[in-house]
Amino acid sequence: MQIAIRHRLSLAIGTGIARAVQHLLLTPRTGPTQTVREWSIDMPGFEAAASFVDAFGNRAHLVSQTRPEAELTIAVAGIVDTIDRNGVIGRLPGDIPPALYRRPTALTKPVGAITGRFRTVPKDGQDRIALLHALMARVSEVVGNGEQGQEQDGQGQAKAARPPAADFAHAFIGAARALEIPARYVTGYVLADDGPATFHAWAEAWDDGLGWIGFDPGLAVCPTDRHVRVAVGLDAVSTIPVRSVPVVGEPLVLAMSVEAAQ
Amino acid sequence: MSATPFDEMHNADGSIRDPYLILEEWLKDQPPQALGLMSADAESLFRRLGITFAVYGSNEGTEKLIPFDIIPRIISALEWRRLSKGIEQRVRALNAFLYDIYHRQEILKAGRVPEKLILNNSAFCPEMMGLDPARGVYSHIIGVDIVRTGPDDFYVLEDNLRTPSGVSYMLENREAMLQLAPELFQRYKVAPVETYPETLRRTMESVAPGGIHGAPNLVVLTPGIYNSAYFEHSFLADQMGAMLCEGQDLFVEGGKVFMRTTTGPERVDVIYRRIDDDFLDPLTFRPDSMLGVPGLFDAYRAGNVTLVNAPGTGIADDKAVYVYVPEIIEFYLGEKALLKNVPTYNCTNADERAYVLEHLEELVVKEVHGSGGYGMLVGPASTKAQREEFRKKILARPDNYIVQPTLALSTCPTFVDRGIAPRHVDLRPYVLVGDDVRITPGGLTRVALKKGSLVVNSSQGGGTKDTWVLED
Numbered sequence: 001m002q003i004a005i006r007h008r009l010s011l012a013i014g015t016g017i018a019r020a021v022q023h024l025l026l027t028p029r030t031g032p033t034q035t036v037r038e039w040s041i042d043m044p045g046f047e048a049a050a051s052f053v054d055a056f057g058n059r060a061h062l063v064s065q066t067r068p069e070a071e072l073t074i075a076v077a078g079i080v081d082t083i084d085r086n087g088v089i090g091r092l093p094g095d096i097p098p099a100l101y102r103r104p105t106a107l108t109k110p111v112g113a114i115t116g117r118f119r120t121v122p123k124d125g126q127d128r129i130a131l132l133h134a135l136m137a138r139v140s141e142v143v144g145n146g147e148q149g150q151e152q153d154g155q156g157q158a159k160a161a162r163p164p165a166a167d168f169a170h171a172f173i174g175a176a177r178a179l180e181i182p183a184r185y186v187t188g189y190v191l192a193d194d195g196p197a198t199f200h201a202w203a204e205a206w207d208d209g210l211g212w213i214g215f216d217p218g219l220a221v222c223p224t225d226r227h228v229r230v231a232v233g234l235d236a237v238s239t240i241p242v243r244s245v246p247v248v249g250e251p252l253v254l255a256m257s258v259e260a261a262q
Numbered sequence: 263m264s265a266t267p268f269d270e271m272h273n274a275d276g277s278i279r280d281p282y283l284i285l286e287e288w289l290k291d292q293p294p295q296a297l298g299l300m301s302a303d304a305e306s307l308f309r310r311l312g313i314t315f316a317v318y319g320s321n322e323g324t325e326k327l328i329p330f331d332i333i334p335r336i337i338s339a340l341e342w343r344r345l346s347k348g349i350e351q352r353v354r355a356l357n358a359f360l361y362d363i364y365h366r367q368e369i370l371k372a373g374r375v376p377e378k379l380i381l382n383n384s385a386f387c388p389e390m391m392g393l394d395p396a397r398g399v400y401s402h403i404i405g406v407d408i409v410r411t412g413p414d415d416f417y418v419l420e421d422n423l424r425t426p427s428g429v430s431y432m433l434e435n436r437e438a439m440l441q442l443a444p445e446l447f448q449r450y451k452v453a454p455v456e457t458y459p460e461t462l463r464r465t466m467e468s469v470a471p472g473g474i475h476g477a478p479n480l481v482v483l484t485p486g487i488y489n490s491a492y493f494e495h496s497f498l499a500d501q502m503g504a505m506l507c508e509g510q511d512l513f514v515e516g517g518k519v520f521m522r523t524t525t526g527p528e529r530v531d532v533i534y535r536r537i538d539d540d541f542l543d544p545l546t547f548r549p550d551s552m553l554g555v556p557g558l559f560d561a562y563r564a565g566n567v568t569l570v571n572a573p574g575t576g577i578a579d580d581k582a583v584y585v586y587v588p589e590i591i592e593f594y595l596g597e598k599a600l601l602k603n604v605p606t607y608n609c610t611n612a613d614e615r616a617y618v619l620e621h622l623e624e625l626v627v628k629e630v631h632g633s634g635g636y637g638m639l640v641g642p643a644s645t646k647a648q649r650e651e652f653r654k655k656i657l658a659r660p661d662n663y664i665v666q667p668t669l670a671l672s673t674c675p676t677f678v679d680r681g682i683a684p685r686h687v688d689l690r691p692y693v694l695v696g697d698d699v700r701i702t703p704g705g706l707t708r709v710a711l712k713k714g715s716l717v718v719n720s721s722q723g724g725g726t727k728d729t730w731v732l733e734d
Contacts, residue, residue: 019513019556021545021556021557023545023546045516048517049516049517050516050517050518050560050561051564053392054389055388055389055390055391055392055563056391062514062560062564064514064517066515096391096392097366097371100381100391102381103382103386104382238388243545244545245545245549245556245557
C-alpha cells in the first residue's frame, strides 16, 4: 500500500530565547515492511542540521536556531510504500543486540495483573509467538479497561477515556521484559480504518527464530501495511519525536493526515 | 597478604631499602627544627597557590587545604616498570571492554561477564551503543587506585575511568618539593611528572575528530566554581593552554560545538569534560541540567566533537564489574592479569553473605556506586553501632555492596607531631590514552595521617606526598 503522510507540529519556544536546539526522531527508514519513497522535514535551521544514526539505529537530526521565533512550526511530509508481513520485521543490519531491550526503565515497570498469569507459561521456541499474542490480548484488555493504574476521577469513578497508545505499548514491553523477552518501543504513523490519523506507538518483541515481531496492543493487532515505522527505543522517552531545549511544552499537532496515496 | 604492613623504607631486619638510602642520610643530616620549618613552608606555599578542596557534607562547608607530607615516597625504576606494565595492560583491556559492550557485546555472548550485570546497570549508557569514538578510545584519562602489601605485591582497589581527580596535587606536590629540597633532586634521578599537561594536550589532540585544519581547539568543561575540584579544572586548563569553560560558554549550532569569545564564536574540537554524564546535555540526559550544553551529545554522536572521557565509561569501573577485570583482561588480551584484584565477597551469595555478616569487624564494605570514602565501612575502625547499621543495609540490599578483606596497606615514613613515623599509603597513578598509552611516572600518594588508620581519602583526614619514581 502506498501511504501519504503530512504532519504539522508547533513547538512553543518562548520569547527572548538566544538559542534553541531540537533532537528529531521523525524520519522513517526503509526496511522489510516499508520503502520510503519521499520524505521531507521543513523547519527553521533544518538545512544546517546534523544528521546521524542514533544508538537504536534511528535516523536522527540535531537542529538549532539562533534567536528563534516564539513558535516553531515543523512540517513533515512523505510517501511510504508498505507491505503486510504479519508484523514480522526480522533482523535489521546494524541492530543492537536484542538483550539490551531487556533493560528495565521507569516507564516500563511490569504490571502484576498482566505478568502474573504468564510467569509459568513456556516461552521458548514455538511457544514464544503464542505467548506474545496472548500477552497482547491481555494488555489490550487490562489497559483498555483502565485496570492497571486504577486511576480515578474526583467521584471515585474509573476514568472512561481510552488510554493513550503509549500506555498499551509500555505495559506490553514491561511484561515481556519481566518474562526475560527483549521488547522495544516503536513510534510511527498508522492509517486508521476510520477516525483520525495518528502518530502512534506500539511494541516489538524478540523471537530467536523470526527476529523482531511487531505487536500493537493499543489496536490489538500485529502491525499491518497500515503502519509506518519511524523510530525504536527503550520506551517513549528514548523515542520522543521532538525533544527540545529550552523545553516549554509538548509539541502541538497542528494538522495530521495519513492516507492511502492512490 | 601479611598481617604486619610492608614498610617501604625498611627491610624486616631494620636495614634501609635501596631506594631510600640517600633519603635516610639526608634526613639524618637535617638539624632538629628543619623538618618542622619545611612543613610550615610547604603549607604557606600551598595556601599561596590556592590549592584547596571543599568537603561535601561537612558543616563548615569551607575550603580546606589537603595536608602535604614533606617526606617523599620513593619507588625504584624496576618496581615502576613492573607496576606500569600491569597498569597499561589493565587500561588497554578496559577500553577494549568498553568498545565491545557498546558494540557487539561478545564478552556477554560468551558468558564471561553476566549480561544483566552490564545491561541493567545504571552506569551502562544505552545512548552510547554503536558510537565509534576516535581511535576506539573511551577512557582517555584514568586514575588507577593501587595499594601495596609487599615488595612485589600490588593490588588494584579501583579503576577510575570517569573523571578521576587529583592530578593537580601530583603536579603541585612536585613543584613544592623542588622548592623545599632542591638538593635531594641533585642526588636522586627522579622521573619528571611536569610533562603531564603537555602529554594531556597531545592525547586530546590525537583524538580530535577528522577533517580539522590546523591544531584542534581544546577546552576544559567545568561545572563551575562551586565544584570541589574547580581549582584542578582551572589549573589544568591553564597548564595545557586550553580555555576553561562552563556549559553556558558553549553552544551547538548546525550540529557543531562553539565557544563564545570576545571575538565571536570559535569552533571546539575536543572537550575535557569534568561534568558527570547525567548533566552533560539536557537534550539527551537529565533535562533539568543547567550545567551542560544542549545538543552536545548529538554533536558528539554526529562525529563533530570528541568528549574526553566518553559518556558511559562508568560501567567499566563499576564496583560490581571490578571482580571481572581479570576475566576481561584474559578475554581481550589473552593474557593473565599482571596486577592483582582484591578478593571480593559477593553479598547476593548466601554463604558469602553469612561469612561477611559474621566478620564485619575485619572487613571493608563499599557501596557499589559510592566514591571518595563516603558510604563505606572500615571494619577494624568501626563502632558497634556502625556495624549494626551496615548489617541492616547489606540485608536490605545485598547487591548494593561489595565487601573486601582489610588489606595491610604498606607504610611510608611520614613527618608527624613526634617526628618521623610510618603511616599507611596508597597510590593513584595517572594514565593518558590516545594515540598511545602514557603513564606519568609516580602519581598521587595519599597517606592516612592518623596512626594506624587505613583511610587515605582527603575527605576523611588523609594527606598527600610527592611520589618519586627513580630513573635507572
